[in-house]
Amino acid sequence: MKFALFHGCNIPARVAQYANATEAVCDRLGIELVEIADFNCCGYPARNTDDRAFVLSAAKNLALAEKAGLDLLVMCKCCYGSLKKAEYVLHQNQDLKADINRFLAKESLQYQNGIQVNHLLSVLYHAVGIDRLKGAISKTYSGLQIAVSYGCHALRPSNVTGFDDPVSPRIFDELVEITGAFSVDWTRKLDCCGAPLTGINDRLAMDMAQKKIASARESGAHFICTACPYTHLQFDVVQTRLATNPENGEPLAAILYPQLLGLCLGIDQKALGISENLIDLSGINSFFMAE
Amino acid sequence: MDPVTSSPANLVTRLIMELDACTHCGSCSLNCSAAMVFEAAGNEYILPSEKMAFLKNLASGKKLDDRQTRAIQEGVYLCTNCDRCTVRCPSGIRLKDLWYSVREQLLAGGPPLAHVLTPYSFARGLMIRETVPVDEYTRPIETAKQALAGRFVDLMNPDIPIPLNVQTKEGSQPAIRDNTYAHCFSCQSCTTVCPVVGNYDNPEQVVGLMPHQIMCCLGLGLIEMAAGAQMIWDCLTCYKCQENCPQQVEVCDVLYRLKNSAVESIER
Known part of the structure; x- marks a missing residue:
């Protein structure tokens, strides 16, 4: 491949x-x-x-x-x-x-x-396949709740992108669930992260990010999982900025999908850049079952 | 050398040394992510090596005419901030830092620049916003919005009748080349699902016209009114409107075309 x-x-x-x-x-x-x-x-x-x-x-x-x-x-x-x-x-x-x-x-x-x-997600889901991925996993999370952020430009317009069902997508959820984590249902799962207006209308861009974060937190998620650099930067850099206002609550760390999967494949934390995310996500290790 | 803590005199010295270190070898331009934008737009200042040559002249005291100011301002802005020029420079010049500082100076002194209202601004919003005074940061955005709104405020005056016999030259406006808006039956699904509209208690005041109203304007031939609405620049391009339209109106793509035509009109 x-x-x-x-x-x-x-x-x-x-x-x-x-x-x-x-x-x-x-x-x-x-x-x-x-x-x-x-x-x-x-x-x-x-x-x-x-x-x-x-x-x-x-x-x-x-x-x-x-x-x-x-x-x-x-x-x-x-x-x-x-x-x-x-x-x-x-x-x-x-x-x-x-x-x-x-x-x-x-x-x-x-x-x-x-x-x-x-x-990347389509390659993992369609070309590699869920069964092969499951076979490659060496350890799984337990009790970990993840909010997946699908990403507008992959989902829509669906007749152009052909990524997944635009109303009820499953690819990202299934990819998360093979790691043992639970993909939570959250109201703003398919919504915009605000990145397209960062630098143009920052207030609006931050409102979008803030609403998504609040919705993910309400659903009980421990992390937001992303598979896009724009979304990641919104939930990492822009969220750090939002977190300076205590009214916005505690930050909810974002984890990139290959980081989430990589840990279960037994790949070294350093190779996955776990410490390079601005908002600390080392807490994820506490969700691995003691061996 | 840290741009915040180092002495300004040292920073300027380093800048001049960097300009002097450029041998105009062209490695940066060969690897420039925006090279195809140069091919399409024809502005050589999009290429990093040409920006460097120009900055050298500027540092040696050369005066600019309006056309040059505009071209260099645009050239410095049409950059995706991928940092490849800096990575590939054999002289080790930190070109990306040069672009960031020159960009702010050119924005402050130059004419309204439409490109400020595009995702080329993403890195500026992410990295520069916190480092410059608020009014210096927002002014280029506001002046671009004003210039692009054209006569919108006058056109929206409720005391002035809407002209319904607008003559438009066939094919002259990109927005009307593709006419999926003609299928709109005003169900307002686009507006109902729009996260921008949903973000405000008074969306009409904030965005000028809501998505279904823009489709309606286009149906009536009121292209100038549609292209002047704040909505087109506040569009997140999330495509929810288009995905949800029961009539297959390409709402988000129509907004993209309106943005293109608004930019064309201020450039003419």
Whole structure:
């Protein structure tokens, strides 16, 4: 099993532990990850102002993966949504595709829709499979309650992203439950984390994060589980800022999915970057049953 | 050298030394995450090596005209803050720190910049917000919003009749090229599920027009009114509206197109 790993821009600069944990988990599961140095921005931040710049950025990445003959493994939900959207738009609009391919030809690239864009969670769920994952787990949590944050740009628009059922998704819950943890039902599970407006309308972005955190806490969750650097930064960096106001309550730590799974695979805490999250999550170790 | 605790004189000295250390080898630009945005937008200042060449000139006292100010301001902002330029620089220049400081100076002195209202601002919100005075932080956001709102306040004046015979040139507005809004039957599902609308007791005052009202405006040909509403910039792009629309109106995508056309209109 071999994929081109798409890092995006946020992960290398601000959430390096997500890539490290993903690589450690994939290594353990026998998934080969290939680095393509020429990958660039997925196009997501350009969408507000310049649709063509967005499609061109996304298409270059798709064309690079196609040239390497590899399907993509994407860690960021926003990169995933952006690449899926570009794929969709290029399929619908053949004139745009021809225009984009003229640009790409300058770099000896072309996009012909020859590869598949996958999120990390989809690869683990569909390509590896629940049974194989269960077989690889060496220890499980007991009494741990997790609130999974699905991520808007993976779930919706579902006709474009094809990630899971947009109303009643299961992938993330099932992936969490193989670790022995319980995936709690919480009202804001499918809602926005606020990240798209951080830096634009910070008040609104913080309101969104705060409402999700409160909802997760109410459901009895011990941690929020994320699989997107934007969501992670909202629940880690932005939440730290929110926590300076005592009215917002105690912080609820976020854990990246490959960190949660990695611990059960017996991977070293350091390799998973457990101490690199801003909000301390060392308490998770108390949920492992004494051997 | 710590940007907060070090002496400003030392910081400036280091900055000048870094500008001088740049050999214009182009490694940064070859690895730039925003290189394709340069291809599409044609602004060479998006490429880090060209920003460096420009900053060298600026530091040596060169005066800028309006066109250059605008181009460099945009070039410095259209950066995804992936830090690859810094990682790849063979001279060890901390380009990312340069961008952060120059960006704030250019925002303070330059014209309204629409790109402030895009996720390019994410790193600014995450890392810069706490380090600069509140008004310096919010001013570029507010001036961009005002410029992009255009004549919205006048158009919304209840004493002025709404013109229902608006003439629009076919294909001239990106927002009307795709007309899924024409299927809207005003059930308001989009507005009901919108987390932005739901965040306020008085959403109409805060966001100007709610999603279903924007679809309605477009149906009536009132594109300028729709593109001036605060709602389009407060949209979280969570796509709940679009997912829940019983008529398959591409609500969120229509808002994206309105944002694109509002930006085009202030750039013209």
